[in-house]
Amino acid sequence: MPLMASIITVSGLTKSYASGFQALKGVDLEIEEGEIFALLGPNGAGKTTMISIICGNVRPSGGSVTVAGHDIVRDYRGARSAIGLVPQELHTDAFERVIDTVSFSRGLFGKGRNDAHIEKILRDLSLWDKRHNKILELSGGMKRRVMIAKALSHEPRVLFLDEPTAGVDVELRRDMWKLIAELRQTGVTIILTTHYIEEAEEMADRVGVINKGELILVEEKTALMRKLGKKTLTIVLSEPLSSVPFELAEWGVSLKADGHEMEYVFDTQAERTGVSSLLRKLGDLRIGYKDLNTEQSSLEDIFVSLVHQERAA
Amino acid sequence: MSGFNYRAIQSIYAFELHRFRRTLLTGLLVPVITTSLYFVVFGGAIGSRMTEIDGIPYGAFIVPGLIMMSMFTESIFNASFGIYMPKFTGTIYELLSAPVSAAETVIAYVGAAATKSLIVGAIIFATAHLFVDLPVAHPFAMVAFMVLIAVSFCLFGFILGIWAQSFEQLQVIPLLLIMPMTFLGGAFYSIHMLAEPWRTITLFNPIVYLISGFRWTFFGQGDVGIEFSLLFAGAMLAVCLGVIAWMFRTGYRLKK
Ligand SMILES: Nc1ncnc2c1ncn2[C@@H]1O[C@H](COP(=O)(O)OP(=O)(O)OP(=O)(O)O)[C@@H](O)[C@H]1O
Numbered sequence A: 001m002p003l004m005a006s007i008i009t010v011s012g013l014t015k016s017y018a019s020g021f022q023a024l025k026g027v028d029l030e031i032e033e034g035e036i037f038a039l040l041g042p043n044g045a046g047k048t049t050m051i052s053i054i055c056g057n058v059r060p061s062g063g064s065v066t067v068a069g070h071d072i073v074r075d076y077r078g079a080r081s082a083i084g085l086v087p088q089e090l091h092t093d094a095f096e097r098v099i100d101t102v103s104f105s106r107g108l109f110g111k112g113r114n115d116a117h118i119e120k121i122l123r124d125l126s127l128w129d130k131r132h133n134k135i136l137e138l139s140g141g142m143k144r145r146v147m148i149a150k151a152l153s154h155e156p157r158v159l160f161l162d163e164p165t166a167g168v169d170v171e172l173r174r175d176m177w178k179l180i181a182e183l184r185q186t187g188v189t190i191i192l193t194t195h196y197i198e199e200a201e202e203m204a205d206r207v208g209v210i211n212k213g214e215l216i217l218v219e220e221k222t223a224l225m226r227k228l229g230k231k232t233l234t235i236v237l238s239e240p241l242s243s244v245p246f247e248l249a250e251w252g253v254s255l256k257a258d259g260h261e262m263e264y265v266f267d268t269q270a271e272r273t274g275v276s277s278l279l280r281k282l283g284d285l286r287i288g289y290k291d292l293n294t295e296q297s298s299l300e301d302i303f304v305s306l307v308h309q310e311r312a313a
Numbered sequence B: 001m002s003g004f005n006y007r008a009i010q011s012i013y014a015f016e017l018h019r020f021r022r023t024l025l026t027g028l029l030v031p032v033i034t035t036s037l038y039f040v041v042f043g044g045a046i047g048s049r050m051t052e053i054d055g056i057p058y059g060a061f062i063v064p065g066l067i068m069m070s071m072f073t074e075s076i077f078n079a080s081f082g083i084y085m086p087k088f089t090g091t092i093y094e095l096l097s098a099p100v101s102a103a104e105t106v107i108a109y110v111g112a113a114a115t116k117s118l119i120v121g122a123i124i125f126a127t128a129h130l131f132v133d134l135p136v137a138h139p140f141a142m143v144a145f146m147v148l149i150a151v152s153f154c155l156f157g158f159i160l161g162i163w164a165q166s167f168e169q170l171q172v173i174p175l176l177l178i179m180p181m182t183f184l185g186g187a188f189y190s191i192h193m194l195a196e197p198w199r200t201i202t203l204f205n206p207i208v209y210l211i212s213g214f215r216w217t218f219f220g221q222g223d224v225g226i227e228f229s230l231l232f233a234g235a236m237l238a239v240c241l242g243v244i245a246w247m248f249r250t251g252y253r254l255k256k
């Protein structure tokens, strides 16, 4: 008996598209029941390919996947019954009414009619007032919510959200995070993909990083954030400096742009970031500055450093 | 979950019929008007010069061909569109990710399209009664034959819808293949009226056997024996089922 109950087991999964392109190069992954798992990776990493295989939209080339104990090929009914999928792209039947399309999904998954459940989902997603509207009359954000409602209509144990917040405004993104947190309370396992570290940070229990078809790391979020949570503070100086004053040695700052800018790299997860003490010190030394700017290391930077770490290890 | 997902069939079937209802008026008016036009042109203008074929009044003679022709095009059009549209809009993702078997998918889509084409066939049959006396020698066989044709051509349309990658491809087969074959297949004349070698050449057109068989259910006689008609209709059904089974097994143009 495994310690943790895995709801999804991916072993040695590979995919080569008809073009010959290898989108997945042997992925192994265990998803635990009830967790929120964020799959991070740049464009073209293979996130959608992996989700599509698990859900039945793309055929695997090699390896195997089980969902809730059911093999996705041999026992596709069992596997798919447990899954709700919200794909990356918005695909809707423009002329259908919201409530009809959501009820349709429930039937498609073999579940009997349950008006109370459909009503609850539509209310939770703030779609109840729009239930008699045709989908073409809805905004993009509402359409995405309709797709979530469809995925939840048949009470899945696992929900896949492929970039749920792509092209979504800040408010809806907050709503989405809230919704995902609530779903998790009901015991649904959630797997989402994103390009944004802060999104993974906000929601996930565990994070997987995929790049060029390879899962290069899977970790608890907190551990990962320690690794990834580096930021660079750029201080635009009023007067250029020719060298770093020795008083600033303990911060390890460096000069950029011919001494017009000072850079300080700090750890966002640390007890003390050192930012305020650095700024105080600059004041003491009467070094003036015009502007401040912090930047999170980009995903690409992180991949580069992760891949380097892997090679070194 | 195991066993048969009859609820999925119900849902898809209802969805498809709902789609037809959105265009109900044109969907039903078109066959009535087309039939009437055919009677005016063929029955009225030509029929006045050509009173009988094989002892059957010309007006009545063309009815089975007319019903078959409309059912061919309706079946192919509705079934191909039914599966092509989700492919085109991307909503097919849901079907592919649902616990639905190939058989259930086909039953639902083809069942819905066949239902519509049978309704159209029935409307033409009823409309024809306004213009001519129409005896039916074998009513039960007539209905059975209509069902067989509707299902076979809907299966064919379903294949077309999966195969097609553009709207143009969707239309090219019905317009460039089925339509001419129907006109040349004795929809409006008896192949006995053709001179050799055309008569023999025509016998290579499978549509001839289908129209002839349907005509037999009305008048008890056709261009070819009813057993040949049933053979061809059955063969078409079997071939289509085989192709569809292969398509689903390989994921042909449905799954990457
Ligand atoms: N049908 C296809 N045929 C050939 N190559 C494909 C096909 N679909 C995807 N690919 C390729 O496979 C790779 C992985 O694509 P995938 O959509 O899985 O990436 P992703 O991680 O979801 O990217 P994004 O963040 O942009 O959504 C890409 O290089 C893509 O070009």
Ligand SMILES: [Mg+2]
Pocket (backbone or CB within 6 Å): A047, A048, A049, A088, A162
């Ligand atoms: Mg993607």
